[in-house]
Amino acid sequence: MTTQAQTSLTQNVTALDGGDHVITAAFIGAHPVLALADGCVKIITDGQTKSLAPHTGAPVLLGCVAGDTLLTGGEDGKIIATSADGSLTELADNKGRWVDALVAGPAQSIAWSCGKSVFCRDGKGQIRTWDAPSSVRGLGFLPKGYRLAIAHYNGASLWFPNSEAKPESLDWKGSHLDLTVSPDGRFIVTSMQENTLHGWRLADKKDMRMSGYPSKVRSLSWSHDGQWLATSGAEAAVIWPFKDKDGPMGKPPRECGVRPAKITQVAFHPKSLVLAIGYEDNCILLCRLTDAAELLVRRPVDGAGSITSMAWDGAGKRLIFGTSEGQAGLLTLP
Amino acid sequence: MSAEDKIPVTVLTGYLGAGKTTLLNRILTEPHGKKFAVVVNEFGEVGIDNDLVVGADEEVFEMNNGCICCTVRGDLIRIIESLMKRKGRFDAIIVETTGLADPAPVAQTFFVDQDVAEKTRLDAVVTVVDAKWLSERLKDAPEARNQIAFADVLILNKTDLVTEAELAAVEALIRGINPYAKLHKTQRSAVPLDAVLGRNAFDLDRILDIEPDFLEPGHHHHHSDEIGSIAITVEGDINPEKFMPWINEFTQVRGPDLLRCKGILAFKNEPRRFVFQGVHMILDGDLQRDWREDETRQSKMVFIGRKLNRQEIEAAVEACRA
Numbered sequence: 001m002t003t004q005a006q007t008s009l010t011q012n013v014t015a016l017d018g019g020d021h022v023i024t025a026a027f028i029g030a031h032p033v034l035a036l037a038d039g040c041v042k043i044i045t046d047g048q049t050k051s052l053a054p055h056t057g058a059p060v061l062l063g064c065v066a067g068d069t070l071l072t073g074g075e076d077g078k079i080i081a082t083s084a085d086g087s088l089t090e091l092a093d094n095k096g097r098w099v100d101a102l103v104a105g106p107a108q109s110i111a112w113s114c115g116k117s118v119f120c121r122d123g124k125g126q127i128r129t130w131d132a133p134s135s136v137r138g139l140g141f142l143p144k145g146y147r148l149a150i151a152h153y154n155g156a157s158l159w160f161p162n163s164e165a166k167p168e169s170l171d172w173k174g175s176h177l178d179l180t181v182s183p184d185g186r187f188i189v190t191s192m193q194e195n196t197l198h199g200w201r202l203a204d205k206k207d208m209r210m211s212g213y214p215s216k217v218r219s220l221s222w223s224h225d226g227q228w229l230a231t232s233g234a235e236a237a238v239i240w241p242f243k244d245k246d247g248p249m250g251k252p253p254r255e256c257g258v259r260p261a262k263i264t265q266v267a268f269h270p271k272s273l274v275l276a277i278g279y280e281d282n283c284i285l286l287c288r289l290t291d292a293a294e295l296l297v298r299r300p301v302d303g304a305g306s307i308t309s310m311a312w313d314g315a316g317k318r319l320i321f322g323t324s325e326g327q328a329g330l331l332t333l334p
Numbered sequence: 335m336s337a338e339d340k341i342p343v344t345v346l347t348g349y350l351g352a353g354k355t356t357l358l359n360r361i362l363t364e365p366h367g368k369k370f371a372v373v374v375n376e377f378g379e380v381g382i383d384n385d386l387v388v389g390a391d392e393e394v395f396e397m398n399n400g401c402i403c404c405t406v407r408g409d410l411i412r413i414i415e416s417l418m419k420r421k422g423r424f425d426a427i428i429v430e431t432t433g434l435a436d437p438a439p440v441a442q443t444f445f446v447d448q449d450v451a452e453k454t455r456l457d458a459v460v461t462v463v464d465a466k467w468l469s470e471r472l473k474d475a476p477e478a479r480n481q482i483a484f485a486d487v488l489i490l491n492k493t494d495l496v497t498e499a500e501l502a503a504v505e506a507l508i509r510g511i512n513p514y515a516k517l518h519k520t521q522r523s524a525v526p527l528d529a530v531l532g533r534n535a536f537d538l539d540r541i542l543d544i545e546p547d548f549l550e551p552g553h554h555h556h557h558s559d560e561i562g563s564i565a566i567t568v569e570g571d572i573n574p575e576k577f578m579p580w581i582n583e584f585t586q587v588r589g590p591d592l593l594r595c596k597g598i599l600a601f602k603n604e605p606r607r608f609v610f611q612g613v614h615m616i617l618d619g620d621l622q623r624d625w626r627e628d629e630t631r632q633s634k635m636v637f638i639g640r641k642l643n644r645q646e647i648e649a650a651v652e653a654c655r656a
């Protein structure tokens with residue numbers, strides 16, 4: 001074997017039939033699935049692609065995995081769950097209002113937002129709503145209890161949908177975008193309009209600022225052990241240590257996958273400290289945190305756009321990805 | 335992405351009932367073969383004749399520098415991010431604001447947000463004005479004055495409802511606030527499309543000349559707290575080492591009161607024209623084409639804003655002479 005072959009996994013990637021801007025590339029159960037901006041959802045089973053139009057022709061705005069289904073929010077204002085067998089279930093109809101954020105939570109619950117309105121739907125189909133002080137950009141369920149963290153202008157709110165109590169607020173001036181909750185539920189981190197991250201330690205609401213990005217951070221991924229948070233937005237994956245009580249405060253972040261291209265997507269392996277890194281030039285690398293070893297998954301292709309979505313399967317054997325120009329692929333680890 | 339590949343955005347403002355929706359429907363239905371994405375206020379008028387209409391909340395956010403004029407439309411950033419995932423679906427975007435909206439946050443969104451600025455460009459701010467009711471509006475609605483001051487194109491509509499003398503008075507009123515916008519007098523918002531679209535009003539390459547249409551002295555006298563304009567012409571060359579620090583500081587310090595500015599300058603020993611334009615504190619400037627043989631090397635600037643002091647600005651510019 002040549003040196004090139006040893007550091008490259010490009011042979012292990014098979015192309016998938018994309019077509020339009022890939023909004024979500026994911027797995028539902030064992031099945032690779034793609035949700036495209038043109039409204040098409042494609043399910044791949046044994047190399048065969050099944051195409052569906054869950055929003056009856058309307059474009060898909062966003063998507064996420066919920067159990068064995070793919071949830072999509074469309075321009076029709078609906079939230080549809082697509083199963084691997086192709087069956088479609090309408091979970092919500094927001095009467096044409098665009099869904100701005102969508103997440104899946106514990107016990108088959110889901111949450112979404114349209115403008116200021118936040119909706120939580122439990123596993124039995126009971127929907128609760130709350131109006132945030134301003135438009136909502138990011139949502140995240142806490143790992144325990146039925147509790148939702150909501151990012152908005154000037155901070156975040158913590159809401160118990162089944163309680164009448166006023167949501168608890170976490171204040172920090174500015175426009176908060178995406179939100180993520182640490183797997184142990186100790187920290188909440190948001191990305192901000194001004195190219196920074198903001199975090200709160202929930203125990204005492206202590207603020208944490210993570211800055212230095214040249215652009216907005218739009219992809220965040222926790223390591224399987226919850227000790228690291230990988231982020232996009234720079235020409236290296238910036239990985240913050242969250243092991244200690246203070247989180248990343250006073251500690252420099254790790255950096256890996258340095259290339260002359262901005263990182264658009266990051267996805268930690270579900271079982272080891274390996275990070276998949278997707279770039280604006282549609283290149284993909286795997287980076288091992290322990291020794292900074294790098295493996296090439298995909299060489300950049302001219303005109304193929306940026307990596308817009310990337311996900312591992314539950315076993316960590318396969319990685320699916322898609323680009324803004326409708327290319328998609330599947331890496332199967334040897 | 336080059337400027338030509340960016341999707342042009344036209345901002346359509348105007349007080350309620352001025353004829354904004356009529357103009358919008360005119361733009362959408364004329365046989366131009368173009369496809370538009372239209373962003374309207376969620377609670378705004380209905381009956382817009384287009385496939386792709388998106389409701390917006392008109393949510394204005396301050397940037398983190400703590401300055402009151404450094405604002406953007408948060409909802410617009412989100413909407414444009416989603417729209418731009420569907421390439422080839424439309425050729426241009428039209429953002430219609432409510433009658434009460436300040437155009438500045440909308441305009442600034444296209445300069446301040448990196449992702450929006452990468453994919454779209456602000457083409458022009460078009461303001462529709464009601465010839466019959468404008469003078470009344472200016473008394474009770476500061477927004478109406480803002481919208482005129484901010485405009486690149488002014489549609490003076492419903493001219494059939496006023497006498498010639500009344501029309502002249504309204505025009506003078508408008509020119510007192512904004513002397514350099516292109517003004518079109520219309521009935522039922524009937525204006526050729528190229529008067530409204532494809533203006534490149536923020537493109538430094540296209541700022542060819544600043545010839546205020548209406549510069550009679552006397553119309554610039556306004557109460558100091560009202561919005562007005564100051565046009566300055568300097569014969570001879572300017573020293574860039576004095577001018578650049580001054581204009582930077584002036585726009586930073588006076589940003590909240592300064593709505594728009596534009597200028598074409600002759601710098602000493604510089605064969606090219608220096609062109610600048612600004613929105614509040616956001617300033618953009620560059621050397622453009624050479625001065626032509628038949629052109630007089632003179633520097634012209636227009637400042638539109640509140641509480642602007644002519645003597646102060648004139649003295650400051652005078653001090654920048656080469």
Ligand SMILES: [Zn+2]
Binds near residue numbers: 404589
């Ligand atoms: Zn400002």
